[in-house]
Amino acid sequence: MAASTNLTPTERKLRARSAVNASWANTADRTARTAPATAAFLARFEREVDPLCELPPRERALRAESAKKAYFLALAYRASRAKTAKADEARAQLQDPAMASVQIRSKKRGPQK
Numbered sequence: 001m002a003a004s005t006n007l008t009p010t011e012r013k014l015r016a017r018s019a020v021n022a023s024w025a026n027t028a029d030r031t032a033r034t035a036p037a038t039a040a041f042l043a044r045f046e047r048e049v050d051p052l053c054e055l056p057p058r059e060r061a062l063r064a065e066s067a068k069k070a071y072f073l074a075l076a077y078r079a080s081r082a083k084t085a086k087a088d089e090a091r092a093q094l095q096d097p098a099m100a101s102v103q104i105r106s107k108k109r110g111p112q113k
Contacts, residue, residue, distance in 0.1 A: 042068070 007015065027033050042064065049055075049063035 045071070
Protein backbone atom coordinates (compact mmCIF):
# COMPACT_ATOMS: atom_id res chain seq x y z
CA MET A 1 0.00 0.00 0.00
CA ALA A 2 1.11 3.56 -0.67
CA ALA A 3 2.74 5.61 2.03
CA SER A 4 0.19 7.53 4.07
CA THR A 5 1.68 10.84 2.93
CA ASN A 6 0.66 9.99 -0.65
CA LEU A 7 -2.98 9.29 0.18
CA THR A 8 -5.80 11.70 -0.43
CA PRO A 9 -8.14 12.47 2.48
CA THR A 10 -10.77 10.20 0.91
CA GLU A 11 -8.27 7.36 0.58
CA ARG A 12 -7.19 7.79 4.22
CA LYS A 13 -10.82 7.66 5.33
CA LEU A 14 -11.47 4.52 3.33
CA ARG A 15 -8.34 2.84 4.65
CA ALA A 16 -9.24 3.76 8.23
CA ARG A 17 -12.83 2.56 7.86
CA SER A 18 -11.61 -0.72 6.39
CA ALA A 19 -9.18 -1.22 9.28
CA VAL A 20 -11.85 -0.45 11.89
CA ASN A 21 -14.31 -2.87 10.37
CA ALA A 22 -11.66 -5.58 10.08
CA SER A 23 -10.74 -5.02 13.72
CA TRP A 24 -14.36 -5.29 14.91
CA ALA A 25 -14.88 -8.37 12.73
CA ASN A 26 -12.05 -10.07 14.65
CA THR A 27 -13.40 -9.04 18.08
CA ALA A 28 -15.07 -11.96 19.83
CA ASP A 29 -16.34 -10.00 22.85
CA ARG A 30 -17.31 -6.43 22.00
CA THR A 31 -18.41 -5.67 25.55
CA ALA A 32 -15.05 -6.68 26.99
CA ARG A 33 -13.23 -4.63 24.37
CA THR A 34 -15.13 -1.46 25.21
CA ALA A 35 -15.30 -2.04 28.99
CA PRO A 36 -12.31 0.18 29.89
CA ALA A 37 -13.68 3.13 27.91
CA THR A 38 -17.17 2.63 29.35
CA ALA A 39 -15.78 2.52 32.88
CA ALA A 40 -13.77 5.70 32.33
CA PHE A 41 -16.81 7.47 30.89
CA LEU A 42 -18.97 6.52 33.89
CA ALA A 43 -16.19 7.42 36.35
CA ARG A 44 -16.27 10.94 34.95
CA PHE A 45 -19.81 11.39 36.28
CA GLU A 46 -18.93 9.84 39.63
CA ARG A 47 -16.06 12.31 40.02
CA GLU A 48 -18.39 15.12 39.00
CA VAL A 49 -21.03 14.35 41.67
CA ASP A 50 -18.65 13.28 44.43
CA PRO A 51 -15.14 14.67 43.86
CA LEU A 52 -14.00 13.86 47.42
CA CYS A 53 -15.50 10.34 47.46
CA GLU A 54 -17.51 11.10 50.57
CA LEU A 55 -20.82 9.56 49.49
CA PRO A 56 -21.74 5.91 49.97
CA PRO A 57 -21.13 3.96 46.73
CA ARG A 58 -24.84 3.40 46.07
CA GLU A 59 -25.69 7.11 46.45
CA ARG A 60 -22.71 8.09 44.30
CA ALA A 61 -23.87 5.67 41.58
CA LEU A 62 -27.43 7.03 41.68
CA ARG A 63 -26.23 10.62 41.41
CA ALA A 64 -23.77 9.71 38.67
CA GLU A 65 -26.59 8.09 36.69
CA SER A 66 -28.64 11.30 37.01
CA ALA A 67 -25.64 13.38 35.94
CA LYS A 68 -25.19 11.12 32.90
CA LYS A 69 -28.86 11.51 31.96
CA ALA A 70 -28.58 15.28 32.33
CA TYR A 71 -25.47 15.26 30.11
CA PHE A 72 -27.22 13.36 27.32
CA LEU A 73 -30.38 15.47 27.59
CA ALA A 74 -28.30 18.63 27.29
CA LEU A 75 -26.54 17.11 24.27
CA ALA A 76 -29.90 16.30 22.66
CA TYR A 77 -31.13 19.82 23.38
CA ARG A 78 -28.09 21.41 21.74
CA ALA A 79 -28.45 19.10 18.73
CA SER A 80 -32.11 20.04 18.43
CA ARG A 81 -31.30 23.74 18.58
CA ALA A 82 -28.60 23.35 15.93
CA LYS A 83 -30.97 21.45 13.61
CA THR A 84 -33.66 24.08 14.09
CA ALA A 85 -31.21 26.88 13.34
CA LYS A 86 -30.01 25.08 10.22
CA ALA A 87 -33.59 24.54 9.02
CA ASP A 88 -34.46 28.19 9.72
CA GLU A 89 -31.45 29.30 7.71
CA ALA A 90 -32.43 27.03 4.82
CA ARG A 91 -35.99 28.39 4.85
CA ALA A 92 -34.68 31.96 4.89
CA GLN A 93 -32.45 31.23 1.91
CA LEU A 94 -35.39 29.77 -0.02
CA GLN A 95 -37.40 32.92 0.60
CA ASP A 96 -34.55 35.15 -0.57
CA PRO A 97 -34.99 35.73 -4.33
CA ALA A 98 -31.23 36.03 -4.78
CA MET A 99 -30.83 32.50 -3.39
CA ALA A 100 -33.71 30.92 -5.34
CA SER A 101 -31.34 28.98 -7.59
CA VAL A 102 -29.32 27.53 -4.70
CA GLN A 103 -30.13 23.90 -4.02
CA ILE A 104 -30.36 22.75 -0.40
CA ARG A 105 -28.29 19.64 0.22
CA SER A 106 -30.19 16.56 1.29
CA LYS A 107 -29.25 14.44 4.28
CA LYS A 108 -28.17 11.64 1.96
CA ARG A 109 -24.48 11.43 1.30
CA GLY A 110 -23.09 11.25 -2.14
CA PRO A 111 -23.26 13.38 -5.25
CA GLN A 112 -26.09 15.86 -5.40
CA LYS A 113 -28.33 15.87 -8.48
